[in-house]
Amino acid sequence: MSAWFPPDASFHASEMDSAFFGIYVAAVFAVVLVVGLAIVFIRQNRRQDEGDKAVQTGKANIVFQAIWVLAAVGLAIFAFNLDFCGYMDRQVAPGNALQIEVTARQWDFDFAYPNGFVADTLHVVVGQPVQLNIKSEDVVHSLTIPALRLNQAALPGQQSSAWFQADRPGTYEVRSNIYSGDGFPGMQTALVTHTDAGYQAWMASVTDIFVGKTMEEVGELLYNKHACKACHSINGTKLVGPSFKDLYGNTFDTKEGVQIVADDAYIKESILTPNASVIAGYEPVMTPYAGKLNDKEIEAITAWLKSMSQFGQQEGN
Numbered sequence: 120m121s122a123w124f125p126p127d128a129s130f131h132a133s134e135m136d137s138a139f140f141g142i143y144v145a146a147v148f149a150v151v152l153v154v155g156l157a158i159v160f161i162r163q164n165r166r167q168d169e170g171d172k173a174v175q176t177g178k179a180n181i182v183f184q185a186i187w188v189l190a191a192v193g194l195a196i197f198a199f200n201l202d203f204c205g206y207m208d209r210q211v212a213p214g215n216a217l218q219i220e221v222t223a224r225q226w227d228f229d230f231a232y233p234n235g236f237v238a239d240t241l242h243v244v245v246g247q248p249v250q251l252n253i254k255s256e257d258v259v260h261s262l263t264i265p266a267l268r269l270n271q272a273a274l275p276g277q278q279s280s281a282w283f284q285a286d287r288p289g290t291y292e293v294r295s296n297i298y299s300g301d302g303f304p305g306m307q308t309a310l311v312t313h314t315d316a317g318y319q320a321w322m323a324s325v326t327d328i329f330v331g332k333t334m335e336e337v338g339e340l341l342y343n344k345h346a347c348k349a350c351h352s353i354n355g356t357k358l359v360g361p362s363f364k365d366l367y368g369n370t371f372d373t374k375e376g377v378q379i380v381a382d383d384a385y386i387k388e389s390i391l392t393p394n395a396s397v398i399a400g401y402e403p404v405m406t407p408y409a410g411k412l413n414d415k416e417i418e419a420i421t422a423w424l425k426s427m428s429q430f431g432q433q434e435g436n
């Protein structure tokens with residue numbers, strides 16, 4: 120049976136497969152029974168015809184008819200009940216479901232997690248119910264996940280939803296099955312179902328800027344992210360503020376006429392409370408970053424400044 124279906128990753132999928140298979144078997148049984156009986160009766164009547172010209176018109180067997188009708192009605196009610204319960208179950212998400220906002224557009228999907236992080240792949244924890252709130256930014260798409268037997272329209276200007284609970288770890292196909300133009304074949308991504316620890320590790324790797332990067336790389340990233348770039352060059356050019364090139368370990372005069380060495384402590388102070396001491400030749404216009412950058416991030420910036428300074432190299436030796 121499993122050879123006929125895509126892999127299944129949730130109990131809803133197995134449930135749907137069983138319902139489908141049950142109805143399929145009942146249908147095959149009914150066809151074989153009806154066609155079989157028809158053939159038997161045709162042969163019987165033929166034989167009677169040959170012997171005796173008068174065709175026997177048998178009386179209806181009321182008991183037999185009642186059994187036949189009741190069995191058929193019973194089967195129909197059973198199938199309806201199975202499908203209806205399954206349908207209701209798939210419509211209403213449990214209260215503790217994790218909410219993920221899905222946006223479909225030409226030609227990709229976005230998944231926004233409860234912590235605000237947005238990814239282009241869908242990551243969930245096995246055993247955790249997940250509700251998908253789906254909308255489209257342009258034309259009609261669908262969110263189709265064969266392994267979950269899930270297929271929900273994504274409509275512009277309207278939100279639809281679907282929920283599921285994955286029950287085994289793995290990576291499964293996610294796509295749209297509504298043609299939406301040239302880029303349609305590329306409108307595919309992945310559903311990754313994790314263990315709890317695997318999910319935390321994934322979330323950390325994509326949201327924690329330190330994972331998989333050196334301190335210097337993080338420093339450069341923060342320079343771009345926190346707009347230090349607007350006032351500090353890295354090639355020696357003087358902008359609103361002094362260039363970051365050769366800044367670390369260098370000696371500067373302050374407006375107050377004191378000489379300072381731009382060491383770790385001074386850099387930290389300059390970032391958190393820039394106006395505490397202002398470098399001569401500059402205005403005290405730098406925004407204080409206290410509360411915006413934590414100690415580890417300042418360390419990363421410092422390490423990066425050090426890597427760009429000739430004085431930094433000497434100091435390090």
Ligand code: HEC
Binds near residue numbers: 345
């Ligand atoms: C609005 C412009 C502006 C922005 C944005 C800015 N700075 Fe500054 N920064 C200055 C100015 C002007 C000075 C020199 C005056 C002073 O010391 O306050 C300075 C000084 C500094 C100093 C001390 C320089 C020295 O020669 O010792 C450091 C370190 C520094 N900034 C780091 C940063 C970092 C890191 C960021 C981003 C997180 C940043 N700055 C963002 C304008 C800016």
